[in-house]
Amino acid sequence: MHLKASILWKGLFSIGALSLILVGLPSSAEDAGTLYNTTYDVLQGERYFERQCSRCHGFDAKGNDETGAPDLTGRLSRANNPVGIFNVVRNGVPNTAMLPVDADLPDAQVWQVVSYIESLRYDPASVELDGNPDAGLALFLNNGDCASCHMVNGQGGRLGPDLSRVGESTRPEDLMTAITNPHEDVAPRWWTLEITGPDGVTRSGFRMGEDSFSVRIMDNDSNLWSYQKNNIASIERIERSTMPSYDGAMSESELDDLVAYLFSLRREGN
Amino acid sequence: MNRFLSTLCALLITTITAQVSAQEQEFETVMTPAFSPITWERLVNSKEEPHNWLMYSGSLDAQRHSSLDEVNINNVADLELKWAYQIPEIDRAETVPLVVDGIMFITEAPSNVVAVDARTGRQYWRYDHELPEDLRICCGRNNRGVAILGETLFMSTLDAHLVAIDARTGNLLWDVEVAKHDSGYSKTAAPLIVKDLVVTGMAGGEFGVRGFIDAYHPDTGELAWRTYTIPGEGEFGNDTWSGDSWKTGGSATWITGAYDADLNLIYWGTGNPGPDWNGDVRLGDNLYSDSALALNGDTGEIEWYFQFTPHDIHDWDAIQVPILADLNIDGQDQRVMMWANRNAFFYSINAADGKFLKGSPFATQTWAQGLDANGAPVRVPGMEPTYEGIMVSPPITGGTNWYSPGYSPDTELFYVTAFDGEQIFFKRDEDYEEGERYTGGGGRYDQPMDAFKSWIRAIDPTTTETVWEFPIMPRSSAGITTTSGGLLFSGTADGYFFALNAETGQELWNISLGRRVHAAPITYQVDGDQYVTIASGNVVYTFGLDE
Numbered sequence: 001m002h003l004k005a006s007i008l009w010k011g012l013f014s015i016g017a018l019s020l021i022l023v024g025l026p027s028s029a030e031d032a033g034t035l036y037n038t039t040y041d042v043l044q045g046e047r048y049f050e051r052q053c054s055r056c057h058g059f060d061a062k063g064n065d066e067t068g069a070p071d072l073t074g075r076l077s078r079a080n081n082p083v084g085i086f087n088v089v090r091n092g093v094p095n096t097a098m099l100p101v102d103a104d105l106p107d108a109q110v111w112q113v114v115s116y117i118e119s120l121r122y123d124p125a126s127v128e129l130d131g132n133p134d135a136g137l138a139l140f141l142n143n144g145d146c147a148s149c150h151m152v153n154g155q156g157g158r159l160g161p162d163l164s165r166v167g168e169s170t171r172p173e174d175l176m177t178a179i180t181n182p183h184e185d186v187a188p189r190w191w192t193l194e195i196t197g198p199d200g201v202t203r204s205g206f207r208m209g210e211d212s213f214s215v216r217i218m219d220n221d222s223n224l225w226s227y228q229k230n231n232i233a234s235i236e237r238i239e240r241s242t243m244p245s246y247d248g249a250m251s252e253s254e255l256d257d258l259v260a261y262l263f264s265l266r267r268e269g270n
Numbered sequence: 271m272n273r274f275l276s277t278l279c280a281l282l283i284t285t286i287t288a289q290v291s292a293q294e295q296e297f298e299t300v301m302t303p304a305f306s307p308i309t310w311e312r313l314v315n316s317k318e319e320p321h322n323w324l325m326y327s328g329s330l331d332a333q334r335h336s337s338l339d340e341v342n343i344n345n346v347a348d349l350e351l352k353w354a355y356q357i358p359e360i361d362r363a364e365t366v367p368l369v370v371d372g373i374m375f376i377t378e379a380p381s382n383v384v385a386v387d388a389r390t391g392r393q394y395w396r397y398d399h400e401l402p403e404d405l406r407i408c409c410g411r412n413n414r415g416v417a418i419l420g421e422t423l424f425m426s427t428l429d430a431h432l433v434a435i436d437a438r439t440g441n442l443l444w445d446v447e448v449a450k451h452d453s454g455y456s457k458t459a460a461p462l463i464v465k466d467l468v469v470t471g472m473a474g475g476e477f478g479v480r481g482f483i484d485a486y487h488p489d490t491g492e493l494a495w496r497t498y499t500i501p502g503e504g505e506f507g508n509d510t511w512s513g514d515s516w517k518t519g520g521s522a523t524w525i526t527g528a529y530d531a532d533l534n535l536i537y538w539g540t541g542n543p544g545p546d547w548n549g550d551v552r553l554g555d556n557l558y559s560d561s562a563l564a565l566n567g568d569t570g571e572i573e574w575y576f577q578f579t580p581h582d583i584h585d586w587d588a589i590q591v592p593i594l595a596d597l598n599i600d601g602q603d604q605r606v607m608m609w610a611n612r613n614a615f616f617y618s619i620n621a622a623d624g625k626f627l628k629g630s631p632f633a634t635q636t637w638a639q640g641l642d643a644n645g646a647p648v649r650v651p652g653m654e655p656t657y658e659g660i661m662v663s664p665p666i667t668g669g670t671n672w673y674s675p676g677y678s679p680d681t682e683l684f685y686v687t688a689f690d691g692e693q694i695f696f697k698r699d700e701d702y703e704e705g706e707r708y709t710g711g712g713g714r715y716d717q718p719m720d721a722f723k724s725w726i727r728a729i730d731p732t733t734t735e736t737v738w739e740f741p742i743m744p745r746s747s748a749g750i751t752t753t754s755g756g757l758l759f760s761g762t763a764d765g766y767f768f769a770l771n772a773e774t775g776q777e778l779w780n781i782s783l784g785r786r787v788h789a790a791p792i793t794y795q796v797d798g799d800q801y802v803t804i805a806s807g808n809v810v811y812t813f814g815l816d817e
Contacts (some may be wrong), residue, residue: 049705050698050712051698051700051707051709052706052707054712055408055409055707055709055712056410057411057712058711058712058714058715059694059696059714060714062714065745065763065786066745066747066763067409067410068362073403094358095359095360095361096361096411097361097407097409097410097411099405100403100405102404102705102706103403103404106472110392134319180799187718188720188721192719192787210720210743211743211762211764211765211766211782212741212742212743212762212766212768212780213768213777213780213782230614230777234496256513
């Protein structure tokens with residue numbers, strides 16, 4: 001895969017020199033906080049994050065189920081723009097473990113944290129891809145036969161993740177890996193469980209839900225099954241993907257087209 | 271006239287007496303008021319009143335074992351919900367309630383306490399502690415419970431205060447500042463009553479604090495003694511810290527300890543040295559971080575210590591509840607302190623002198639080849655956190671953590687919630703600033719949490735071998751309670767409350783409560799009926815048998 005322009009932080013397009021001049025001057029959530037988003041600012045924000053925020057949100061900002069701190073690398077539930085993120089960091093979230101930052105912390109530093117958190121997500125506009133999304137759509141529906149397993153906007157199969165918004169959360173290089181080496185990173189939801197139930201029948205299906213005492217699967221005919229673990233004869237977990245690799249099954253340019261199509265799948269206006 | 275009055279009085283008295291005896295005949299029920307004052311003698315002998323749960327770990331030896339057996343292996347599957355109490359603040363509940371003669375005291379996040387009828391869950395009173403806005407807390411707004419002496423409850427608060435609350439009304443009796451919250455100190459653990467003193471620890475190990483254990487006079491809140499968990503200049507052990515690093519070395523004391531009345535020793539664990547993951551700035555063994563301390567019950571002086579993880583660089587606090595029991599180890603009857611440590615090793619230690627007896631891993635670990643004859647770890651080289659990151663097992667949250675283990679004198683087994691996991695550890699360079707986090711790194715997982723497993727493991731403390739294990743979903747943070755009904759109760763990260771056969775590990779009963787269990791169960795009795803209580807999510811659930 002060839003990326004014409006490597007992925008650039010939004011900040012590199014802004015006026016980095018001006019931000020250096022303004023460091024130390026008072027600012028607020030209402031003003032142009034995005035001035036503090038040069039590569040230097042992002043790194044400073046990361047440094048602050050690692051020290052002050054990572055205990056709950058994780059060193060990779062992916063959250064922590066034990067502390068209840070949310071994943072900050074995906075869609076945020078309490079803010080949808082830099083000003084919103086600034087307000088959450090500055091003020092905290094009342095009645096939760098998310099405390100405000102030190103009141104003495106200069107706004108400039110809060111903006112650096114905001115820039116770091118922003119950098120964890122992707123600005124699709126900064127990416128130009130080799131492939132042709134329209135050609136990719138044709139491959140998706142025809143040669144690739146992707147739609148027999150994957151849904152897009154309500155159309156398609158149930159045997160793989162819904163891809164309607166896959167472009168919002170997945171980088172093009174990760175999409176390429178998922179197509180050419182699907183076993184590399186399989187989410188637990190898509191592991192396969194082979195369960196021999198109390199009826200003596202062995203069924204295989206996707207791991208819809210598993211907990212300490214029960215498990216639920218969907219088989220290839222979309223049947224949903226629920227088991228109590230103390231009531232089953234055996235259970236085997238297969239942490240590989242059920243998807244075939246398309247490495248070699250498509251030409252390099254076809255793979256680029258497919259990636260371009262998948263990367264274009266976002267909510268309108270996102 | 272006088273005679274007339276006398277006759278009238280006599281008649282009235284006769285009439286009233288007749289009415290009372292008529293009532294007594296009509297109503298067979300005899301009511302007694304709930305709650306009675308708790309003396310030190312009652313706390314020492316708490317096992318003689320199993321209908322109550324009088325302290326965080328149930329008894330001073332911290333076994334978390336109840337001799338109640340109305341609910342047992344034969345009928346536990348018939349447990350049904352009796353009541354639920356919804357905590358108004360949406361946060362996680364790490365509370366271990368106390369029960370005193372029909373009244374339950376439940377603490378809530380951030381630093382509140384409520385008294386309810388233990389039969390119905392309906393409220394008598396509540397106390398809401400006012401908190402400042404500039405709290406410094408590392409890991410959530412937690413409170414794990416209260417202690418009781420006389421008619422007074424004692425509670426730690428997130429702003430590093432200790433408060434005394436009237437157990438009958440919820441009125442605040444006194445409120446003392448234990449340490450400065452804006453310097454990074456906080457308090458989350460239930461205090462422990464030792465004779466006529468309130469013994470209490472502190473949190474803040476991620477903020478460059480200097481740890482200590484305090485004892486306060488219950489009537490006034492006046493400080494009786496303070497024992498620092500990092501020796502000061504000129505004291506033994508101060509030279510185990512390079513330079514001035516002892517001043518900011520952490521070693522916090524954020525879980526409740528145990529006490530032995532015969533030995534007059536308080537047992538208390540200490541947390542990680544700080545900064546957590548960068549040991550370059552604090553060369554040496556860093557005493558008494560990651561240690562078990564045995565303190566004189568009157569003076570707080572350190573009688574002995576046992577350091578589990580010298581010069582820790584993985585944040586493996588020795589913040590576990592110590593459990594005491596009489597055991598025969600290597601042919602000798604002795605008082606033993608059992609300890610399943612965050613570093614993934616289990617230890618049996620002589621409780622009188624701190625001598626290491628036995629030890630071995632109880633969860634997956636890659637950092638040590640084993641323990642030497644004195645119980646010190648024999649380290650695997652190259653397991654220190656790096657700037658690029660290095661994979662080590664157990665992860666930061668450890669082979670276990672703060673959640674209570676249990677011990678049953680019936681089975682003579684020690685029970686722990688264990689986690690088999692691994693994590694990438696990173697090191698960072700940081701300068702200390704008062705009130706700021708001072709951790710020097712962190713960690714991240716390389717796999718989804720579902721790739722790992724947690725277990726209830728039953729360990730024979732005389733051999734330190736695991737006798738049985740029961741799998742649960744990963745990273746559980748629930749404590750364990752056993753009963754003379756042959757039962758082990760615990761909870762899971764995926765929101766179950768369950769019972770196992772304590773002898774065999776066989777599953778007997780479970781119920782999905784829907785949200786993560788961060789707390790330990792308790793059991794108690796009111797009017798002859800046994801109840802079992804657990805907090806899950808933001809709800810305190812109580813179960814019992816059909817009457």
